[in-house]
Amino acid sequence: MKLHKIHIVAILFLGASSMLLSSCNKFLEENPLDTKVATQFWKTASDAKSAVNGLYFGGVPYLHNIDVDGGWTPKATMWGGVMSGLFVDKRKDRTFTNASENGTFNIESFNSTAQKLWSEYYIGISRANFVIANAPKMAGVLDEATMNNYLAQGKFFRALAYFSLVKDFGDVPLISEPYTSTEGIFKERTPAVDIYKFIEKDLLEIAEGSALPNKAFYDNGAYVTKPMAQSLLAQVYLQWAGAPLNGGIEYYTKAADMAKKVITGGQHALIDPNGTTNGRNSAFNIIKTTKSSNEIIYAKEYDMTNFNVGNSYAVRSIGADAFQWKDTSNKNVFKPGGDVLYNAYLPSNILINSYASNDIRGMEKQFFFREFTDATKLTHTLNNIGNWAWFDSTGLVNGRDGDYNMPIIRYAEILLIAAEGLARTGQEAEARGYLNQVRKRAGLTDETASGSALIQSILTERFHEFPLEFKIWDDIRRTRLYPEEDGARSGRLKWTPLASAKIQNKPEGVVKVGAIPEHALLWPIPLREMQANPSLKNQNPGWN
Structure with a gap:
C-alpha cells in the first residue's frame, strides 16, 4: 500500500505543447505537501520514492478520478462505453453524452473530453520520463537493485500512458526525455506504428529482465511486477494485431505467447477455478472487495x-x-x-x-x-x-x-488474450482450453465451436467477464465489430461489422444502423494543443 507514503512534489516538467512548465502537483486533486524545483529534487531516497509513488496517481490511473466538466458526469474511464451506446448516462446533462447519443461527432462536442485525456496521458508520460532519466543517477543514494526497479516502474507507466494515447489519438508526439526548458518542445506527430514499437521496447526490457519481481500485485505491496509488464505487453500485442494497424497473425501470436508467460509464471490464478457460487461469497464478489487475491494483476488503489x-x-x-x-x-x-x-x-x-x-x-x-x-x-x-x-x-x-479497489488487469483477461491469439492463428484446441477456464468458473459448459464462431464466443466472453472494467470500446476499435443480440438468455452475441451493425442507444432506447462512423473510433486532437503547437498540423480525419 503506497497511499500513506505519497508526497507528490512539484517537479518541473513539460508534458506537451500547452502543458509547458506546469507542475507535477496532482494527487487526487490535492495540493503537494512540499514543493521543490528540479535542481533541488532527486537528492535523497525519499525524493526518489515520492517520484515513483507519483506514477500510480497521475496519468492513466487518474482517469478513474476525473470526469468531463465537473458535476454528475461519467468518469473518463466510462467515455468509450458511452460512445459505444452499450452503456447509458442517464443524466444526460453534458455535451459529450448528448452528442454521443445523437451521433454528432464533431470537434465542438468532443474537444473538452479529448483535452482531458490528452493532458492526463502526457502528465503520466512526463512523470515517467523524470523517473527514467533520474533514478539511474542516484548511485550512492540508492542501491543498484532499487535504481533498476524504479527505472522499470517508470518504463511500465510510460508504456501504459503511450498505449492509451495511441489507442485514443493515433499518431501522437513522442516525448522520451524530460523537458527542463522550452527548447525543442514542439514535436510533430509520430506514426502510430512507431509509438507501438517504442512501447514494445520499454515493455520487453522490463518483462524479460530481472528488475521487477516475479510476484503477484498484492504480494508486492501493490507495486509493479513482472507479470504486470507481461500482461500489459499482451494487451499491446492484441490491440496491435487488429485495426487500425492490422498487424495480424504475427501479433496475435505474440499476444498469445506473452499471455502464456503470465499463465506459466505461476503467480496468478482464477478465484474458484472449478466453478463459483451465485452467492455473496462468489468469485465475482471477492473480485469486487479483495485487496489480496492473486487474480488481480493490477488495480487502482x-x-x-x-x-x-x-x-x-x-x-x-x-x-x-x-x-x-x-x-x-x-x-x-x-x-x-x-x-x-x-x-x-x-x-x-x-x-x-x-x-x-x-x-x-x-x-x-x-x-x-x-x-x-x-x-x-x-x-x-x-x-x-x-x-x-x-x-x-x-x-x-x-x-x-x-x-x-478498481481492477485494471485480471488473470481472466490473460486467459482470454491467450485464447483469442491462439484461435486467430489456428490453434483452436488450446484456445478453447483457456476460454473454457473462464466459462467453467461462471458455471457454463465447455465451448466446442471453431472458426468464426469460436472468435465470436471469445469476444462475447470478454464482454460478459469485464462489463464494468472498460474493455468494450477497445474491442470494438481493434475488431471493427459490434455486438448484436443473438437470442435472449442464449449466452451468445452476434459480432457484426461496425459500419452495418445495429448500434444501441443512438439516442437512448433507439437502435440505429451505422451510428458510429469509423472516424469516431479516434478522438480529435484537442484544439488547444493544435493552437499551441505549430507542429500539430493535421487533425484526425473526419473531425470537422
Whole structure:
C-alpha cells in the first residue's frame, strides 16, 4: 500500500505543447505537501520514492478520478462505453453524452473530453520520463537493485500512458526525455506504428529482465511486477494485431505467447477455478472487495477509511431513485455525502439479456443488481438495473466514497488474450482450453465451436467477464465489430461489422444502423494543443 507514503512534489516538467512548465502537483486533486524545483529534487531516497509513488496517481490511473466538466458526469474511464451506446448516462446533462447519443461527432462536442485525456496521458508520460532519466543517477543514494526497479516502474507507466494515447489519438508526439526548458518542445506527430514499437521496447526490457519481481500485485505491496509488464505487453500485442494497424497473425501470436508467460509464471490464478457460487461469497464478489487475491494483476488503489482517498464509483452504481428510499423507521437508507446518487453508466439491455440463464455473472448481485435490502430488512427495487460490482453499501449509508479497489488487469483477461491469439492463428484446441477456464468458473459448459464462431464466443466472453472494467470500446476499435443480440438468455452475441451493425442507444432506447462512423473510433486532437503547437498540423480525419 503506497497511499500513506505519497508526497507528490512539484517537479518541473513539460508534458506537451500547452502543458509547458506546469507542475507535477496532482494527487487526487490535492495540493503537494512540499514543493521543490528540479535542481533541488532527486537528492535523497525519499525524493526518489515520492517520484515513483507519483506514477500510480497521475496519468492513466487518474482517469478513474476525473470526469468531463465537473458535476454528475461519467468518469473518463466510462467515455468509450458511452460512445459505444452499450452503456447509458442517464443524466444526460453534458455535451459529450448528448452528442454521443445523437451521433454528432464533431470537434465542438468532443474537444473538452479529448483535452482531458490528452493532458492526463502526457502528465503520466512526463512523470515517467523524470523517473527514467533520474533514478539511474542516484548511485550512492540508492542501491543498484532499487535504481533498476524504479527505472522499470517508470518504463511500465510510460508504456501504459503511450498505449492509451495511441489507442485514443493515433499518431501522437513522442516525448522520451524530460523537458527542463522550452527548447525543442514542439514535436510533430509520430506514426502510430512507431509509438507501438517504442512501447514494445520499454515493455520487453522490463518483462524479460530481472528488475521487477516475479510476484503477484498484492504480494508486492501493490507495486509493479513482472507479470504486470507481461500482461500489459499482451494487451499491446492484441490491440496491435487488429485495426487500425492490422498487424495480424504475427501479433496475435505474440499476444498469445506473452499471455502464456503470465499463465506459466505461476503467480496468478482464477478465484474458484472449478466453478463459483451465485452467492455473496462468489468469485465475482471477492473480485469486487479483495485487496489480496492473486487474480488481480493490477488495480487502482483506494482507501477512504484510513487515508481519505476514496472510490467514487459507488455513487455511479445506482440510480437517483435510491435517494428516496426509506427504511422501516422512515429514515433515508443512503446519505448523499459529497456526491449524489446517479447512474452515469447504465448497462444496456442487450448486455443484460445476453447472459445465459445459468451464467452466474448475469445473476443478481454478481455484476449487476435489481434489489437491495436495507439494515432494517426492508427490500427496495431499483428503477434501473444497478452496477453491483461498484456498489459499496458502507460508503453510501455513511455518505462518503468507498474503499474498494478498481481492477485494471485480471488473470481472466490473460486467459482470454491467450485464447483469442491462439484461435486467430489456428490453434483452436488450446484456445478453447483457456476460454473454457473462464466459462467453467461462471458455471457454463465447455465451448466446442471453431472458426468464426469460436472468435465470436471469445469476444462475447470478454464482454460478459469485464462489463464494468472498460474493455468494450477497445474491442470494438481493434475488431471493427459490434455486438448484436443473438437470442435472449442464449449466452451468445452476434459480432457484426461496425459500419452495418445495429448500434444501441443512438439516442437512448433507439437502435440505429451505422451510428458510429469509423472516424469516431479516434478522438480529435484537442484544439488547444493544435493552437499551441505549430507542429500539430493535421487533425484526425473526419473531425470537422
